Structures are given as structure tokens and as C-alpha cells.
Amino acid sequence: MKNKKRIKFGILIATILVVAIIGTIGVKKMNEPxxxxxxxxxxxxxxxxxxxxxxxxxxxxxxxxxxxxxxxxxxxxxxxxxxxxxxxxxxxxxxxxxxxxxxxxxxxxxxxxxxxxxxxxxxxxxx
Missing domain, CATH: 3.10.450 (Nuclear Transport Factor 2; Chain: A,)
Structure with a gap:
């Protein structure tokens, strides 16, 4: 039971990190002329x-x-x-x-x- 919660929590954190990285790259591209x-x-x-x-x-x-x-x-x-x-x-x-x-x-x-x-x-x- 604890293992499943850890896996779900790990997936959630990984997803948040990926979205944050993609968002940062996108904003950087938008600022370039x-x-x-x-x-x-x-x-x-x-x-x-x-x-x-x-x-x-x-x-x-x-x-x-x-x-x-x-x-x-x-x-x-x-x-x-x-x-x-x-x-x-x-x-x-x-x-x-x-x-x-x-x-x-x-x-x-x-x-x-x-x-x-x-x-x-x-x-x-x-x-």
C-alpha cells in the first residue's frame, strides 16, 4: 500500500517537473525576437x-x-x-x-x- 502511494507521488512530482521545464523553455522562446x-x-x-x-x-x-x-x-x-x-x-x-x-x-x-x-x-x- 505504501509502495503504491510512493510510486504515485513520484509520478506526480516527475510530471510537475516536466511541465515546469517545458513551461520555462516555452517562455524563454517567446521572449526571443x-x-x-x-x-x-x-x-x-x-x-x-x-x-x-x-x-x-x-x-x-x-x-x-x-x-x-x-x-x-x-x-x-x-x-x-x-x-x-x-x-x-x-x-x-x-x-x-x-x-x-x-x-x-x-x-x-x-x-x-x-x-x-x-x-x-x-x-x-x-x-
Whole structure:
């Protein structure tokens, strides 16, 4: 009789420990930023570099001869893109460009090639 109670008590304690461990791991995972959040934070950190590219080096802006004074980014539009098979993945973000009066000139996407798409730390190229 005492043996059965000890076994039941042992099983109960083991179950509680397993649930506590799984719960702790789950909470820890929830506190880590998602892949998209890491990508957005990376892009925001390099916003000035991207803005310089859009204003002065973007083919879209150069071909249409826009005089860009302001650039805004739609951070919710950030996605991972692979343009062709075997090409490296890039991070795409929607861009809106404005003139000096605040009039919207155009909108398009730019593609940022980071060192690591899942956890980026530096920009290799912008297109």
C-alpha cells in the first residue's frame, strides 16, 4: 500500500517537473525576437545607408530623374526574397519617395543583401 502511494507521488512530482521545464523553455522562446523582428531591427539600424542608396544610386530614381528629398519605409512589408534559383536570398522592403513639398513621387521595393538573412549583421549590397 505504501509502495503504491510512493510510486504515485513520484509520478506526480516527475510530471510537475516536466511541465515546469517545458513551461520555462516555452517562455524563454517567446521572449526571443522573431526572424522578421531581427530583420526589421537590422534594416532600421541601416536606414541612413539605405536612404543614401535610394536618393543617389537607385536605378529607379536615376532613370526617372526624381529630386528626392524624403524617403519612408513600410517596415511591415519586410519579406525574404529569392529572385531566381540559386541566387542568394535578400530582404525586401517597400519604399516611398517624396519631393521637397511632401508630394509623393513614387513607391517601389529595394532589396538588401545581408551577410545572413536569418540573423543579419551587415549589408553586402543594396539593389
Amino acid at each position: 522573431t526572424e522578421k523582428e531581427r530583420q526589421i531591427a537590422f534594416l532600421k539600424k541601416h536606414e541612413e545607408e539605405m536612404t543614401e542608396y535610394v536618393k543617389y544610386d537607385s536605378e529607379h530614381v536615376l532613370l526617372k530623374k526624381y529630386d528626392v528629398k524624403e524617403v519612408t519605409y513600410n517596415w511591415q512589408s519586410v519579406i525574404e526574397v529569392q529572385s531566381m534559383a540559386f541566387s542568394p536570398k535578400t530582404i525586401a522592403v517597400e519604399v516611398s519617395i517624396f519631393d521637397g513639398t511632401g508630394k509623393k513621387l513614387d513607391g517601389f521595393e529595394i532589396y538588401v543583401l545581408p551577410d545572413n538573412v536569418k540573423n543579419p549583421t551587415e549589408i553586402k549590397n543594396i539593389a
